[in-house]
Amino acid sequence: MVLHTATYPSAFLGCLGGLSWACIFPCYWLLDRLLASCVATSLEKRRRSQDPCSFPALGVLISTPLYLLLLLASLPLALLGFLFWAPLQTCRRPYVYTYRWPDKNRTDQQGAPAALSDWRPQGRSFCFGSANVCLLPDGLARFNNLADTQRRAREVGKRIRHGASRPQIKIYIDSPTNTSISAASFSSLATPGAAGGFRRTSSLEQRPEPESELPADCPVHQSVPTSECPVHGAGAHPSSECPLHSTMTAESTQDCPLHGVADLPNSTECPMHSHTAGEGQQTSEDCPIHPSSVQISISAPEPEPESAENADPAENHRASEGDLASLDSHTTSRESLTRFHANDGGGGGGPSPSNNTLSHRTSFFKRSSTSAGRKRRHADETFDHEISAFFPANLDFLCLQEVFERRASDRLRAQLHRYFPYVLSDVGRYAWKGCCSRFKFLNSGLLLASRYPILDAHYECYPNGRGEDALAAKGALFAKVQVGTSHQEQRVVGYITCTHLHAIEGDASVRCEQLDLLLEWGAEFRKATSQPEGEKALEDLVAFDVVLGDLNFDNCSSEDKLEQQHALFTHFKDPCRIGPGEDKPWALGTFLDTDGLYDEEVSSPESLQKVMENEEGRKEYLVFPTSKNQCHSQKGRKIPLKGNGRRIDYILYSEEGLQQEWKVDVEEFSFITQLAGLTDHLAVAMRLAVSTGEEEP
DSSP states (O other): OOOOOSSSSSHHHHHHHHHHHHHHHHHHHHHHHHHHHHSOOHHHHHHHHHOTTSHHHHHHHHHHHHHHHHHHHHHHHHHHHHHHHHHHGGGOOSOEEEEOOOOTTOTTOOOOOOOGGGOOTTEEEEEEEEEEEEEOOHHHHGGGTOOOHHHHHHHHHHHHHHHHTSOEEEEEEOBTTBOSOSOOOSSOOEEEOTTSSEEEOOTTSOOOOOOSOOOSOOGGGGTSOGGGOSSSOTTOOHHHHOSSOSSOOHHHHHHOSSTTOSOTTTOSSOTTSOOOGGGHHHHTTTOTTSTTOEEEEEEEOOOOOOOTTTOOTTTTTTGGGOOSOOSSSSOOOGGGTOOOOTTTSSSSOOOOOOSSSOEEEEEEEOOOTTOSSSBOOSTTOOSEEEEESSOOTTOOEEEEEEEOOHHHHHHHHHHHTTTOSEEEESOSOOBOSSSSSOOBSBOOOOEEEESSOEEEEEEEEOTTOOGGGGGBOOEEEEEEEEEEEOTTSOEEEEEEEEEEOOOSTTOHHHHHHHHHHHHHHHHHHHHHTSSOSSTTOOOOEEEEEEEEEEOSOOSSOGGGHHHHTSTHHHHSBOTTEEETTEEOTTOOOOBBOGGGTTOGGGSSHHHHHHHHTSHHHHHHHBOOOOOSSOEEOTTSOEEOSSOOOOOOEEEEEOOSSOOTTOEEEEEEEEEEOTTTTTOSBOEEEEEEEEEOSOOOO
């Protein structure tokens, strides 16, 4: 297959399509503004009620009749353009593939193509993200209580890339009986590169070997092997990097609880806590200086500079609440598990910026099963899960839904390209396709961004849409990506499916038919792309097969029983699901109540995260399946007594069709609040580990 890099097959058709749309656009824009002036968001209503004579309220009264008159005047030109534009859609490409080559001289380049040579014999991990961003034309988005689609599109892209390019962390758990890694975080550690940059390494990589020369004057080394010192890193000098004080002065060493202690690991009264010997057995696991402590190493890239002329005041109106992108702030990701010491900045200031591209910090985190970060509530749980205010660091693949508006799609793509080199956008079709098909006013709204090269792509439109959903070309986008090359020069590939199903409640049969088509099309796509071009080319090695998207049904509602029992869940696994009709206790709804999108309690990613961590908060701001037994909140919204809301955004993975002896395991699943105030959905992310069964040579 050939990736389509232009909307039309020839430059002449592209020029004709652009001219015809230019004739239609004034009418389209005026109709959108007219509808937007008639539908107000809850935030606009609140402001108008506080000041009925405000300028925005008067502007609506004046602009509405003006928009109507101009709309009527633009109709003849729009009709002329439509006569050319509609037939051209029969030869329009189903998607546009764009690739942005990373420029090392640009300071705004946060992402980079993933190195295919980094494939390791024992395997590696990949991070997938999915979000419904509701980028409809502004007039239609207001029915979901969302406005200013163009600003939201750019802000969505900025937040995603800022979250994905955060400091990458690796956590090591040292065991008294094992000097190897016993656990590692799911974010990668950025290590210095040859050109002064940084290199992303997978979470399956081994811990760096200690240097030959180790500090000999550390008091902890008297009883702990120098290579396992929980305080000083390999080759570090204790006088300059003691975690409890900044300088080794006579006064500080006299009071330091670490220095002068001869036998810390076996001490019955550890100087780091005041527990007695009777409690030492329990608390020694949580003490940061005992051999079972958790060591965290952090490396952060240089924060991205934002020029004053490129700054958008409208986009940054909530800067005080935090876009979560600043790398030199004390506010850090929950999953980073990082605690800055008060004496690091000297008087409570933020950490000093790095001289080059890296700034290094090492701290210690006390293990706790009730940590607000990653949680594992059940002994039989095989992976961690969390509610995060950030997209995962080192995000590899991103699938977005409802990217309908053309200009918003361009703005969003421009932002994503600063982290993801490969993007499939403008997916779907418009107008008619055949005599019996329905007219499509909107495309599929799907967008796929990748850090790995995209080899093939294919789009199919669901033919059975009903009602208002039939006005959009909802369908499935299939992509084949190359994630590595084996020692035998075989390509290591993965399959990604992005989709958005029928949304109207009660149409379970429609969604089940679409799921049937999804499985059928996916099998055909894999078969058609399984054999590389060339007679002597070796067969590709398949590392993963993942489905992402908004399926518009949940796993707990009684009205969705038909979809819950579909064969999709026999071919693909849902990490949040126990079985049909039963989710895992930590699984969270992803559909937000649109009435509360502008409430102060959920106005920022951090505040929405806190609300989602609270059961009562979830009842207040998530949409729940309809039920006869309901109570009302103080704001009048109906709240069921139990449950965690409707989870309609999914990431599924398959264990079928992989190479023999290869295995995939979920490392982490996240519900993400970073798009608070920009959409009516929570984003989801999953980190998947691919193990080949081989050992490192």
